[in-house]
Amino acid sequence: MKTARLYAAYDIRIDEVAEPDEPDVGEALLRVRAVGICGSDLHMYEDGRIGDTAYDSPIVLGHEFMGEIVAVGDRALDGNHDPLQIGLRVAVDPASPCYQCEMCEQGHPNLCPHHTFYGLYPTDGALQECMIVNARNCFPIPESISDGAGTLLETLGVAIHACDLGKLKVANSVAVVGCGPVGLLILQLAKLAGAAPVYAFDKLSWRAEKARQLGAEAWNVDEADPIEVIKKETSGRGVDVAFEVAWADESVQLAAEMARMGGRLVLVGIPGDDRLTMQHSTARRKGLTIMMARRMKHTYPRAIQLATSGRVKLDDLISHHFPLDETPAAFETNASYEAGVHKIIIDV
Ligand SMILES: [Zn+2]
Ligand SMILES: [Zn+2]
Numbered sequence: 001m002k003t004a005r006l007y008a009a010y011d012i013r014i015d016e017v018a019e020p021d022e023p024d025v026g027e028a029l030l031r032v033r034a035v036g037i038c039g040s041d042l043h044m045y046e047d048g049r050i051g052d053t054a055y056d057s058p059i060v061l062g063h064e065f066m067g068e069i070v071a072v073g074d075r076a077l078d079g080n081h082d083p084l085q086i087g088l089r090v091a092v093d094p095a096s097p098c099y100q101c102e103m104c105e106q107g108h109p110n111l112c113p114h115h116t117f118y119g120l121y122p123t124d125g126a127l128q129e130c131m132i133v134n135a136r137n138c139f140p141i142p143e144s145i146s147d148g149a150g151t152l153l154e155t156l157g158v159a160i161h162a163c164d165l166g167k168l169k170v171a172n173s174v175a176v177v178g179c180g181p182v183g184l185l186i187l188q189l190a191k192l193a194g195a196a197p198v199y200a201f202d203k204l205s206w207r208a209e210k211a212r213q214l215g216a217e218a219w220n221v222d223e224a225d226p227i228e229v230i231k232k233e234t235s236g237r238g239v240d241v242a243f244e245v246a247w248a249d250e251s252v253q254l255a256a257e258m259a260r261m262g263g264r265l266v267l268v269g270i271p272g273d274d275r276l277t278m279q280h281s282t283a284r285r286k287g288l289t290i291m292m293a294r295r296m297k298h299t300y301p302r303a304i305q306l307a308t309s310g311r312v313k314l315d316d317l318i319s320h321h322f323p324l325d326e327t328p329a330a331f332e333t334n335a336s337y338e339a340g341v342h343k344i345i346i347d348v
Helices: 039-047 147-166 181-192 205-213 226-233 249-258 280-286 300-308 324-335
Strands: 002-008 011-016 027-036 064-072 089-092 130-134 138-140 174-177 198-202 217-220 239-244 259-267 289-292 318-323 343-347
Touching: 002 324, 011 324, 027 089, 027 147, 039 324, 064 147, 089 147, 138 300, 147 181, 147 239, 147 259, 147 300, 147 318, 147 343, 174 181, 174 249, 181 198, 181 205, 181 239, 198 205, 198 226, 205 217, 217 226, 226 249, 239 249, 249 259, 249 280, 259 280, 318 324, 324 343
Parallel strands: 174 198, 174 239, 198 217, 239 259, 259 289, 318 343
Antiparallel strands: 002 011, 027 064, 027 130, 027 343, 064 089, 089 138
């Protein structure tokens, strides 16, 4: 079968490899149908690492994915604890916590120190035709959710977790710095949660435009000073909750300056140089509550419900499709941020 493997920065090759073995107890064999490219994949692609995780042998990327179950092992229960059945279309939560450490027991599986993660070295991800997955990571999805939207349930899960950390209340004002797919989902969720107004900022004009289409008041940061915009819009008060979803260092400072006295700042983006830079007095004088988002908890059921009911628009965020053979071109397109790039899907 075919797989796309990352050998080094900017070096993805299509390889022919052996099919996986039969699924073991609690496992399933998945025929991968679609994989989304995430900002963290781009870090691995461009920098050869994400945070302090590097790789020293070829790795299969892809942690936003869905597919079809083609075989199941004994006692294969899905994420809802129901028997997993052959033929089901499922979205796959990439994180496998241990479920038996202190963090897992306390309801923080996203902080489990023993977890593995599909698509993060040394565990291979989904840019391959078939793979063995833990049944428990699989969540059946209805036909009304497209393959591409099925991959975006992971992104939506991240956005749900970020909004949970923001503790949004009805009529809270919100700023979203960065309108990539996660930022665009956070702003949709903020509006659903009753937050208003929702302000959004990006340095790519088509992303700011997409934020506008989704109901935010949005600006291109190259055309308007974002701090001045927020000062003017809120009469100097600032917003109740600011989300930083951009990866660029100055974006943390921007978001901190947008938050009101006593406000909340949720940091979701991952900086390329693994450094967080913010003026201390900005956060201290305001007494900001700063929350760092780490992946997600058991959010797939909520994400599936939001997608099924059509209250969150996932297909709208997909700008490109590529076949597995053209994975190198897909990454190249995403890394160069050609006009119009939102979420890129690889159809396996
Ligand atoms: Zn991701
Ligand atoms: Zn654990």
